[in-house]
Amino acid sequence: MEPASPPPPPPEPATASALRVACTNCSLRELCLPMGVSTADMARIDELVAQRRTLRRGDLLFRIGDPFEAVYAVRTGFFKTRISSPDGRDQVTGFQMAGELLGLDGISTEQHTCDAVALEDSQVCVIPYGQLETLTREVGDLQRQFHRILSREIVRDQGVMLLLGSMRAEERVAAFLLNLTRRLEERGFSATSLVLRMTREEIGTYLGLKLETVSRCFSRFHDEGILQVRQRQIRIVDPEALRRLVGAACV
Amino acid sequence: MEPASPPPPPPEPATASALRVACTNCSLRELCLPMGVSTADMARIDELVAQRRTLRRGDLLFRIGDPFEAVYAVRTGFFKTRISSPDGRDQVTGFQMAGELLGLDGISTEQHTCDAVALEDSQVCVIPYGQLETLTREVGDLQRQFHRILSREIVRDQGVMLLLGSMRAEERVAAFLLNLTRRLEERGFSATSLVLRMTREEIGTYLGLKLETVSRCFSRFHDEGILQVRQRQIRIVDPEALRRLVGAACV
DNA sequence: CGAGGTGTTGAGATTTGTCAACCTACGTGG
DNA sequence: CCACGTAGGTTGACAAATCTCAACACCTCG
Numbered sequence: 001m002e003p004a005s006p007p008p009p010p011p012e013p014a015t016a017s018a019l020r021v022a023c024t025n026c027s028l029r030e031l032c033l034p035m036g037v038s039t040a041d042m043a044r045i046d047e048l049v050a051q052r053r054t055l056r057r058g059d060l061l062f063r064i065g066d067p068f069e070a071v072y073a074v075r076t077g078f079f080k081t082r083i084s085s086p087d088g089r090d091q092v093t094g095f096q097m098a099g100e101l102l103g104l105d106g107i108s109t110e111q112h113t114c115d116a117v118a119l120e121d122s123q124v125c126v127i128p129y130g131q132l133e134t135l136t137r138e139v140g141d142l143q144r145q146f147h148r149i150l151s152r153e154i155v156r157d158q159g160v161m162l163l164l165g166s167m168r169a170e171e172r173v174a175a176f177l178l179n180l181t182r183r184l185e186e187r188g189f190s191a192t193s194l195v196l197r198m199t200r201e202e203i204g205t206y207l208g209l210k211l212e213t214v215s216r217c218f219s220r221f222h223d224e225g226i227l228q229v230r231q232r233q234i235r236i237v238d239p240e241a242l243r244r245l246v247g248a249a250c251v
Numbered sequence: 252m253e254p255a256s257p258p259p260p261p262p263e264p265a266t267a268s269a270l271r272v273a274c275t276n277c278s279l280r281e282l283c284l285p286m287g288v289s290t291a292d293m294a295r296i297d298e299l300v301a302q303r304r305t306l307r308r309g310d311l312l313f314r315i316g317d318p319f320e321a322v323y324a325v326r327t328g329f330f331k332t333r334i335s336s337p338d339g340r341d342q343v344t345g346f347q348m349a350g351e352l353l354g355l356d357g358i359s360t361e362q363h364t365c366d367a368v369a370l371e372d373s374q375v376c377v378i379p380y381g382q383l384e385t386l387t388r389e390v391g392d393l394q395r396q397f398h399r400i401l402s403r404e405i406v407r408d409q410g411v412m413l414l415l416g417s418m419r420a421e422e423r424v425a426a427f428l429l430n431l432t433r434r435l436e437e438r439g440f441s442a443t444s445l446v447l448r449m450t451r452e453e454i455g456t457y458l459g460l461k462l463e464t465v466s467r468c469f470s471r472f473h474d475e476g477i478l479q480v481r482q483r484q485i486r487i488v489d490p491e492a493l494r495r496l497v498g499a500a501c502v
Numbered sequence: 503c504g505a506g507g508t509g510t511t512g513a514g515a516t517t518t519g520t521c522a523a524c525c526t527a528c529g530t531g532g
Numbered sequence: 533c534c535a536c537g538t539a540g541g542t543t544g545a546c547a548a549a550t551c552t553c554a555a556c557a558c559c560t561c562g
């Protein structure tokens with residue numbers, strides 16, 4: 001049920017799902033859409049997020065071509081987004097965890113341009129887009145945060161381009177692990193110990209590599225004492241080595 | 252002076268720069284930020300775009316780390332954006348032509364995260380971001396279009412990820428050419444004849460290939476009768492062949 | 503006319519992909 | 533509770549794509 005990783009403090013007790021649907025009570029408040037919104041305006045955002053949706057592992061939250069009606073905030077669980085070329089190859093465009101938004105791609109054409117797949121049992125807040133547009137006009141803090149989120153997604157994508165366009169296999173895998181652990185750490189999880197929610201193939205499709213290459217990188221890192229790898233259980237023994245590999249920053 | 256391509260009708264006569272700075276008079280109106288804004292509201296947008304900036308070939312419009320103050324609409328000319336990893340490799344993240352916005356990356360951290368370089372003498376409209384935020388709250392059509400532009404950039408970036416992550420060299424070059432000609436055609440230029448504004452190396456850095464590989468792809472396409480290539484002059488003889496190569500769509 | 507930036511081409515090195523075998527973990531049903 | 537089937541993961545040998553390095557051609561501009 002937790003996004004990843006075994007030992008660390010869960011961001012919110014399991015009982016929370018019994019509480020009223022409201023950003024006000026949500027521990028992800030300061031990571032998610034309401035970040036920076038004053039408590040005075042928070043009640044208005046609570047109205048926005050009137051509905052939740054629960055997905056089982058493997059379920060699609062939306063798929064390519066679906067009419068765009070809402071964006072979604074991940075509450076619990078883990079997702080991947082993917083696009084596919086007509087001849088069947090696909091590209092994983094991202095992995096999303098608690099507090100991150102899904103569906104922003106749909107604004108431009110009013111249709112979703114990617115599939116969003118739950119990689120474990122997950123729950124999302126449904127944010128109807130029409131209402132979001134209205135409310136961003138009235139609540140400046142919300143507008144600012146929404147634009148920041150859109151822009152951050154653009155910046156993130158450009159980082160992925162750098163990764164895909166200029167890094168070799170080991171660097172890509174190192175960057176992937178550092179990115180994942182940084183985001184887990186922001187959510188209160190361990191920065192050194194994690195459980196991957198995706199297969200080697202999904203990692204490969206994200207990093208522009210074949211699954212065997214991903215596997216070999218993990219094995220090599222293991223042999224070099226950088227990681228302990230046991231299936232999807234990863235412990236990062238030497239994070240500095242990973243950072244050296246990607247040449248610092250850009251993670 | 253024109254964005255690319257030799258024979259076709261320029262989107263606006265050269266004398267236009269003598270006119271008052273105003274979207275109302277701008278031939279790019281229906282490609283750019285004001286798209287979809289009613290004539291009643293257009294005057295308010297004219298106030299927004301109070302300033303233009305002229306750049307010579309090679310000039311930087313902004314660079315990584317610059318404080319973010321405005322977004323820019325390309326009026327004439329041609330740009331590339333690039334990010335760089337600490338060890339000096341860089342990645343061209345896009346090429347921008349008339350009617351496209353630059354600087355959206357800066358919203359998230361209030362600093363620019365990429366360099367924007369003019370690839371030929373160019374002119375941009377300066378859109379101060381604070382004023383844009385204010386006006387999008389008041390003009391719904393503008394808000395909608397701005398969000399669409401942000402989202403479109405996300406979708407575009409995901410297309411580049413697909414290209415970088417799953418296509419081979421020839422497919423990438425074919426997709427690049429189709430994308431470029433489609434956008435030129437939208438601006439009234441020829442769909443089959445163009446002048447590249449960037450070097451083979453810049454194309455390569457965009458496509459995640461070395462310049463020699465790009466050059467070899469052009470040569471192969473030439474030998475196969477798909478293109479006529481003479482330095483930066485390109486004529487597309489068999490666009491269908493290019494489309495077959497990238498497997499239709501996703502351009 | 504020459505210099506420097508840009509583009510082309512070839513030969514060989516390197517990285518990654520492909521294919522195949524095999525191993526491991528996990529869930530299901532007997 | 534165990535056996536088995538299946539999906540996922542690892543490893544090796546080889547093939548293919550791309551990169552690297554080097555030589556040279558071309559073009560533009562001073």
